[in-house]
Structure formats: structure tokens, C-alpha cells
Amino acid sequence: MKHLRNLRMALAVIAIMVLPGFAMAAPVTVNWWHAHGGALGEKVNEICDGFNKSQNQYQVVPTYKGNYSDTMNAGIAAFRAKTPPHILQVFEVGTATMMAAKGAIKPVYEVMKESGLPFDPGAYLPTVAGYYTTRDGKMLSMPFNSSTPVLYYNKDMFRKAGLDPEKPPISWPVLAEIAKKLVAAGVCKAGFSSAWNGWIQIENLSAWHNLPIGTKDNGFGGLDAVYTFNGPLQVKHFQQLADWQKEKIFVYGGRTNVGNAKFSSGEVAMYTESSAGYAGFKKTCQFDFGTAMLPYWPDVKGAPQNTIIGGASLWVLQGHKAADYKGVAAFFNYLSKPEVMADWHQATGYLPITLAAYELTRKQGFYAKNPGTETSLKQMTLHKPTENSKGLRFGDHAKTRDIMDNEFEAIFAGKKTAKQGLDDAVKAGNESLRKFEKANK
């Protein structure tokens, strides 16, 4: 009896040792850690399912790791523990951090070249790909979910105040006039508010007016760049916002996009927020609303230029076998297909990352059926992007956004003038940049 048990044990051990050999014939697994929960997460799973069913060599396994910061931290911790995922989704402000970690990442252009699969960087929207591409045209990460800020406005309120609902404000002075009329008519408590103030009212404001927010081509030219977003236009804009609070033209909505409730509850009539907020507003707003391009200051020459993106891209991490990277390349190839991207764009409100997906969506009549969904694309592709409007690349930029938020609050609370506030933000931001430069030499 005892012998028999030992024999069984031995067989079991052999089986365990041999089984992985059989598993080699099974598809190669590619792990993708992402930051999309809820409905977006289901869409991500759907895309992976589609890829897995389209072939039998590779299996992409998507895993939700929490918000952008959580996902990035999980990826970093896994890399340090030597068990990194193949693909890590990183938000746009983490770009410089990822780029600087040369030993940790495998640039996308390299992954695609080694795979031998067709890859044309020119197929992607220039303003999207530009954000993730080096100055000599090498794409470092795969654009995935990108959005850009637009102006949302409450058409019902425009009608009630006797304004033309098809004529949203195109410039800031016009917006102020309209806001005054709306408040005077008693249809809303304040004219307008904004989400993501650092991203929209500094970074996009600057790009939209073809102005830099830092030296060295907005940081693309090297780690020794410094911030310069305390220029005359930015100061004027913020002083104006602060002053506008008295006349109820503007009201501060808080950090991130917690101010969205101000728009959906009808406290304000106009609101600047990411184009990816469209689906949310469609669900929560009990009124007719439209979208328009961001307003601009007409006295600035060259405005409007084009806006820049926010969102995230997919980075490939080091530490895997060559065969695995082939799988990654095959998946990126699938992701860039017009049908796949057009579907993602239409379901989520994120931009289609390729020109072909944009074209396909238009041909399908999506924009005609859903007015307002094309605004972001028109705004992104208004002009050929310049050094000031193709994106930005500063180390630890997430920290600078935090610094900006704190200074904006001092400006809007009247504790500092716009000039003092922005000067202080630039100073603190530059200290953070120098620290990043020192750590990443």
C-alpha cells in the first residue's frame, strides 16, 4: 500500500514538472494593466476578447489596477519586484517619468520594428502621437485613450435667456457678455466654471494661443527645461477669472472634475471639461446641451491654434521574452485598426487615435447622429501643431498640477494676485523639475 502511495506521489511530481512543457503549445500570455473601471473597463475587456478571438497565438489578459496613479504605482512596484506586466497604461503627465526610466521601458517603435509588422506613425492623429513621440520622430508609447477639453453649454438656459442656442461663445469677452445676460435673466447662479484647471486653463489655454508653458519646446528638448506659464496672457487670464467671480461670470468648481455637478445641476450654464466627459453629461443632464471649441482671446495673434490632449498611453515594459513582445506588437496592430478604434471612440467619447478611425466614424454617420461629438476633433486638428501645441513633457508634471491647483485657490480666494500666484507656482514647479533632473541624470 505504502509503495503504491509513493508511486502516485512520484507520478504527480513528474506530471507537475512536465505540464508546463505542454503549456508551451498554448498561446503566449500578454498582461495589460490598465486604469479603466466600470463601463470603460468592460469596453477594454471587449477589445481584448476581440483580439484573442482573432488569432490563436497570443492571449491578452487585461487587469484593472485602480486609478491612473494606482496603476502606475502597481507597475513600478511590479517592475522593482521583477514581475512587470507587458503593457502598462500611464497617464499623459507620467510620460516624462516613463521616458526617463530607460532601463525599464521598451519603446513602441522598437517593439514594432522587431516584430516585422507594418507600422506607420503617420497613421495616427498628429496631436495625439506627437505627445508620445521624440523630437526625431520615434514613437515611445502607444496612444490609447486621449481626450481634449471642450466647452459644454446648456442650450435650454440660452433659450430661456433669449439667446441663440446655436451660437455658443467663441471668445472669452463674448463668453463674459453671455454669462452676464444669463445671470441677469436669472436662469443660472453663475455663468461658467471649469474642471481640471491646470490642464485646461493653463496648458490648453497656452497651446490654444500658441504659447509655451516652458522652455526647450515645452520640455521635449531635455530635462533642463523650466516652466514659463507665468507669462502675460496666463496672468491676464487668471486675473480675469478671479475678477469675474464678483460679477458671477465665473465660479471655481474645485479640483479634478468635481465641479461637473455645477453644470449638470444647472448652477452654471457653461463649463469647460474633457471631451471624454460627454457620456457622463449625457447621462446626468436633464436638459439639452451642446459642445463648442474652447473660447480664445481675440487680441492674441495666431489664436486659436489647436488644443493638446490628456488621457493615457500604453507603455511596454522590459523584462520579457522576445516572443512576448511579438504578441504585444500584434495586439497594438489590432488596436490601431480603424474598426476597433472607431468603436472605442464612439462608445467612450475618447478621440479616435488614427486618422482612418476618424474617417470611418464620419462615414458611418456618427457625428451627424450625435451632434457635438466632433468638436474635440475639429479643435485638435484645426492647424498643424507647433512646438507650443504638440504637447508637453516635464518631469513629475503631476506634482506641478498639484502646485497649480493650490496657487489657483489662493488667486480665486483673493489671497494672491494672479501674477503672485502664477509666479509662485512656476517657482515651486521649477524646484520640482530640478529635483527630477538630478534624480534622472
Added chain:
Amino acid sequence: MEKRVVFKNRVLPYILVAPQIVVTVLFFIWPASQALVQSFLQEDAFGTASAFVWFDNFADLFAGAEYLDSFRVTLTFSSAVAGAALSVALLLAVMADRALRSATVYKTLIIWPYAVAPVVAGVLWFFLFNPTVGMLAFFMKKAGLDWNHTLNGTQAMTLVIIAAAWREISYNFLFFLAGLQAIPHSFIEAAAIDGAGPWRRFWTIVFPLLSPTMFFLIVVNIVYAFFDTFGVIHAITRGGPNYATNILVYKVFNDGFINLDLGGSAAQSVMLMIVVITLTVVQFRFIERKVHY
């Protein structure tokens, strides 16, 4: 007469304390020493390049006004949280101790909030006080108070103090109630016969006899306010507006896990560790003398 327990077996005592030592080493000594090492390093997020920089991370902290300001904010926040949580809990415990009918219902209801995680508590209070959709904010506006904690630093501080203390009240309540019930009724009755009113009875008999509980809770509450409250801050204010609620432990979390400045964050952890160790030592050396066991 030897009152202490004496172990005949030389190994047994070590085995008995071993689990506690393992837990302490694994969950305190080891991470704390890691933080100490990290605080002398400057490296990129992925740890691919690392340099030993001596006290640079500490020097950076004290070079700017932000960190010192954070100390001031933490002092206000922690003392207010501990003070509010202790006094309200004591009041409730004294009331519940005297309640004759449905005492169990009161007790259960007051203990409930402790089951709520700090970050969930933060979200709850955030919604109640939200300037746009919050119920309480709505009533305050009706009453003529312009509530907007997204811009008003004092209001933001008040809100996070309420949110952080709310949960701790339940915990303190539990201990106070147990402490109160351990006080022999005969003492209080004797004082009552001697003509002492409820106020006098409380301050001369009940309160001194509660002092061991009080002392324990002060230590625990200060540690809570210093270390355990970043979830509340993260959910409600993210340290704003304009650094008004940027307490030390939130800064550690924000700089380390959001801004990925690991060296700077570790240096702050070490500073925080020193502060709390000092505070606890001071409490044991000086305040404990006033405690009657």
C-alpha cells in the same frame, strides 16, 4: 513574597513572545528601516538609477516654506481632532452611562461609525458639505452662511476635522463607557450624600478615576490624527485649498505615491516617525505622572 510569574523553562518565554516579535519586526522595524534607507537615496521611480545623497532630501524639505507650513497645519488639525473626538465621546459616554431606557440602542448607534473606513467617511462628509449638491451646505446657505470649502481654508479645515473626529468618537466612547462602568457607585453615592452636585461629582470623582482611560485615549488619538487620516484628506480636500489642509501624513502619501518622489517622501516619513516617538515619550514621562491607576 514574589508576585511575578517565574518561568522554570528557559525557552518557553522566548517562544511565547516570538509571535509578537515577528509581527513587530515584519510590520514595523523592517518597513521603518527601509524608509530610513530610502530617505538617504535619490532615485527615479523605477529604481533604475539610485544615488546616495546624505541629507539632501531632508535639506530640501526645510528649504521651502511648504513643509514648515505643513507642520503648523498638522498641529492645528491633530489637536482639534483629538480634542473634539475626546470631549464629544466623553460627553456621550457620561450620558449613555446615565441612560436608563434603551441604553443598548444608544450604545450600538454611537459605535456604528467606527465600522466605516476613513476614506468612506471622507466621501460621506464630502457629499453632505458639497457646495453644489450637499444637503448641509444647502441649509447653511439658506441660513446665510456662504459655505464653499473648495476656496475657504478655514471651512475646509473645519470639515476635515469633523470628518476625521466623527469616526474616532465611537472608539473613544467605547473606552470611556467601560471606564465609567468600572467606577464603583458607592463613591458617587457617598459624595451625593455629602451634598456634591453632579458637576462637582464628575470633576472630583469620576474624571480622576477615568484618567488611565483618558491617558490611553490621548496617546491613541494623537497617533490616529497624525497617521491614519490621509484617507479623509484625500477624499475631501487633497490638501487644499492653497495647502490649508496639507497635513504631514497626506504630504507623505501625495509626494510618494502621487508625485513619485520616493526619497523626499521617505525623509518626511522619518521626520514624522521622530515627531510621534517624541510625542509619545513626552506623554509617558510627563502626563502619565498625573494619572492615578
